[in-house]
Amino acid sequence: MLKKYQLKRFDWFSLLLVTAIAGIGIVAISSATYGTDYYVKRQVLGFATGLVLLLITAFVDYHFIARLSPLIYLLNLGLLLAVWKFGEAKYGGTRWLGIGGFQIQPSEFGKLFMIIVLAKYFDLFKEKINQPLVILGSLILIGVPFVLVLKQPDLSTSMVFIVLFAVMIYGAKLSYKYIVAVLMVVLPGGIFLFGYIQRPDQVLLSANQYRRVMAMLHPENFPDIYYQTINSMQAIGSGMLSGKGLYQGKLHQYDYLPVPESDFIFSIIGEEFGFIGCSILLVLFFLLLIRILLIVKDSPDMTGRLIGMGYVGMLTAQIFINIGVTTGILPNTGLPLPYVSYGISSLWGNMIIMGLVLNVSMQRTTELMRRKGEFEAY
DSSP: OBOOOOGGGSOHHHHHHHHHHHHHHHHHHHHHTTTOHHHHHHHHHHHHHHHHHHHHHHTBOHHHHHHTHHHHHHHHHHHHHHHHHHOEEETTEEEEEEETTEEEOHHHHHHHHHHHHHHHHHHHTGGGTTSHHHHHHHHHHHHHHHHHHHTTTOHHHHHHHHHHHHHHHHHTTOOHHHHHHHHHHHHHHHHHHHHHTTSTTOOSSOHHHHHHHHHHHOGGGOHHHHHHHHHHHHHHHHTTTTOSOTTOOOTTTTTOSSSTTTTTHHHHHHHHHHHHHHHHHHHHHHHHHHHHHHHHHTOSSHHHHHHHHHHHHHHHHHHHHHHHHHTTSSOOOOOOOTTTSSOHHHHHHHHHHHHHHHHHHHHHHHHHHHHHHHHHHO
């Protein structure tokens, strides 16, 4: 479970990137909530406790955690089923559980859980990855939580599940013939599905989801919904190069932006810090993704590699979807921006999986040093 790790092998740069991104988020949350202490204090407390969770997972052998994947999977299903039975409705969905005065969003932890479960599963069957039964097993593993999340309804998180699964099964060396076969079905199927969900009698999307999709495609017919996107784009555009300054944003102060501390936090950054502020945030995200990919490249085994790849897929999908919503290229789906948006569940989920990636990094360093010693001895 525990191994001896040297602090000099700890990836301090990755931790610095996470801290910088979270710091930008705390400042933006402060402005989005008019400088009130409640949200800021909770986010700071969430980051502090999340940092403890990150450090714990960073110094616990990820192989030990991966061996617990059957229990982790059952815990995941249990939490998602509890939401279905006892969940609290908010913002058009039932996604939260009230526990001791706190609210948690199990789907945020579900992404973390599925990365661990799939990494162990694909490692366990790495020699048989191209066998139909193994592929079917992985589809069942991801399919059950996917459906439970979709029924909340939470379309955006369901899409993140699909992305991280696709990235991980690709990283597990799925044969290209299967990839091509899937694309031949998915591409025309996606076109058909896109047309189907625009029909008034469609049954795949909830009424709220349908209206949001149609508002993006036909904004003139849904002005009561699309105004959110218009205001978001106006906020980002009004910031111009350097922004209006901290606490100087006007659109969110007059309640023109819904949930500005979470779903539309990027709009706050754009309005108050401008193109420069948005660019700095995106560069920090880019550096973090590159750092994780470097860890993936030299990971000591498939489990470690897939944990890193799964997190890259998860991060990339969430960044793209959140910013896509605020800039009007995607329908409003209510997905937080990792480390930046207000929300303890999202923050903890990201910091725990980042801790696992850092543990992979330290074991990668140990493995590289071992290989170097063998080479020099040779």
